[in-house]
Amino acid sequence: MTLAFALTAIMTAAVLVAVLGIVWEGQFKAYTRQNMQALANSAAESISTVYKREGSWDDTVLAEAKNTSAMSSDVGIQVIGPDGQVLYDDTTWEHTRESAGHADPVSNAPTGADSAVTASIFGANDSQVGTLRLWAFGSETLLTRADAAFRSNSYGAIAVAAAIAVVLACVIGYFTSKRLSTPIQRITNTARQLRNGDLTARSGVRGSDxxxxxxxxxxxxxxxxxxxxxxxxxxxxxxxxxxxxxxxxxxxxxxxxxxxxxxxxxxxxxxxxxxxxxxxxxxxxxxxxxxxENGSTELKTERTDVVYLIRSLVTSQHQLFHEKGLHLRFVDESQYGELNADIDPDLIREAVVNLMSNAMRYTDEDGWVTVTVRQDKSDVLIAVQDTGIGIAKEDIPQTFSRFWRSDVSRERVSGGLGVGLSLTKEIVDKHNGTILVESELGKGTTFTLRIPQNRGRRNLAQAIQEG
Structure with a gap:
């Protein structure tokens, strides 16, 4: 990650330099040309003023060009007459007009059109009497030493800024990667501990990110x-x-x-x-x-009268309870004597039988077991209540665990298999229902099954809620 941060900074600096090289460099050259052109226009205007006063190319006019050249040691000036004759050139050691037996020294003025700027010199009646050429010594792009130094310093500053940015990026990348890698390393170490059998290992990593x-x-x-x-x-x-x-x-x-x-x-x-x-x-x-649990048992749901189903079940179990010395009673609290629901009647019958068997097993002789059916909104409630030994409050959460039995129930000779309640809960879950336990030691226990009447609507509602 540190390397990635550094590469990002380097790429940013490279892009900046490329943009400056293409855009800024062109703009800078145009700026220096404009400055040079403005200087040439100013010098040509000064020479034109003197020429109009003198009326010819005499030493006074050429002296004005010489004064303009003396203003900057980085700028070269050449004055050309109307016939193309070089009247003044400060790149030579001497500046003389052509005379008998003498020729001007060789000029070092640039010959390229882009290497110099020109301005017209006007005489009387605004007629052109000559041309002024202006250029920068040692540069083909009209850059004076000051301009070249400015450009070099600018690129140097960019290079320094890029180097600082890379260093800062490395520092930030190091601490950022360390901050990110430390919790990941803790999670990795914890996973390694778990793999080695230490199931108590925890990473302890917390946060909102x-x-x-x-x-x-x-x-x-x-x-x-x-x-x-x-x-x-x-x-x-x-x-x-x-x-x-x-x-x-x-x-x-x-x-x-x-x-x-x-x-x-x-x-x-x-x-x-x-x-x-x-x-x-x-x-x-x-x-x-x-x-x-693994879904290999398919629910065979059908519209069933739950009141009739549970009443017939209680009737069939009545003799068995009587032989155990217990009182078994069915209570119908439905409004119309019937209560239809989409259920698998065989599985619901098995779930209720498990609850009734549990009640019979843990209820003392002459005790009561009451099975009640009623409706609550769109759900069917089947409750099995007994006056048995009850379940301790701290044991209720474990009631539906496999093979779990309370200490009191384990001491009884009639102890069950320990899987009936687990099976009952799984049956109720398959019907998209719930099971509730209310119990008190020494007073009895009530198991209540809550099953939706219309399983299709409940599935649709759950799908909408989950979606």
């Missing part, structure tokens, strides 16, 4: 990566633990029957079968959750 936003985004990404890897490790451990428990129970029972410690009767075979069924349910739930 692009580099600061990059640093913040990178650190957020690192935080998400750390969280995801921790969840992955936890998930691996939880899956291993959940699979290990039924496998160990089956292994212990089978080995005991093989060793003759336990009889190989129906009761112990049923123990093994129960663990197999539990293992099968766990794998099936994980498979369903995985398919929903």
């Amino acid at each position: 692009e580099i600061g936003q990059l640093g913040e985004t990178f650190d957020d990404m690192a935080t998400s990566l750390e969280r995801d890897l921790k969840l992955e490790h936890r998930l691996t451990g939880d899956v291993a633990h959940e699979l290990r428990t039924p496998l160990m129970a089956m292994q212990a029972t089978v080995e005991a029957m093989q060793d003759g410690v336990l009889p190989a009767d129906d009761e112990h075979f049923e123990t093994v079968a129960a663990e197999v069924r539990r293992l099968s349910r766990l794998v099936d739930a994980m498979l369903k959750l995985s398919r929903l």
Whole structure:
């Protein structure tokens, strides 16, 4: 970047010099020619005045030309008569008119038309009696020594300014590049630490500019990566633990029957079968959750009466709750006894069954489980409320994590698989809905599903909002 700044300054200076060489140089030459022409006109007018008074080319008239020449040592003057005869030329050591037996010395006056300026000398009746030629010594472009020095000094000043500009550009480029490269280097080092396994590494780069936003985004990404890897490790451990428990129970029972410690009767075979069924349910739930997350399960939405769907579901589950010593009740709070929505009835039924099973599992005997359906604007609300053990406030954010169960629920023999709520949330998300949890330890829990009645309109609204 320092080199880029320096090259930019050099190119700027080069362009400036080129422009001056083309434009300014031409203008300067025109300016010096105008000055020389003005001097020639003035000198010719002075000589014309004397000539009109004298009436001929005598020594007095030529002395006026000599006086004009003496005014500047950089300017040469030549006076030419009407017949082309050189009457005066200050480039020779002597200035004499042609006489018998004598010739004028050789003149050093320039011969090129652009090397000199001319002005007419007039006599009586304004008739032209001669021509005055004026030029600058040592220059083919009418530049006096003062003009040449001015031009040289100008180019020298430009060269000095260009050198200073290059130095300043290098200094500015160095500090600018250092300011930009330092946070980038910190991000690079942090990325290297993350690659080497240090998931706690953060760049700490902050700011409102692009580099600061990059640093913040990178650190957020690192935080998400750390969280995801921790969840992955936890998930691996939880899956291993959940699979290990039924496998160990089956292994212990089978080995005991093989060793003759336990009889190989129906009761112990049923123990093994129960663990197999539990293992099968766990794998099936994980498979369903995985398919929903990766989008391989297609929603088969249809216009469905949610009131009828949930009422029939509660009716089918009533006997099971009764056998557990629980009271199950359905409450219809819809305005007309029916509430239609675009849903996948099988998935919604599975989501509600998961919530009801959770309520049954963590509600003590003689407790109540209430399933309510109502409408809120353009959404359908399905609530499952129980009078069970409840969830601690600090544990609510983790409710829908895979294999998560509160400490209280883990102590219960009827503990579930730990994936039902994750599966339920994924089903609701697929319907563009939300799920809300309200709970208090020792008093119970309420899960509320909010699902849009018209899924197509909600998708359109989301598309407009995102667009």
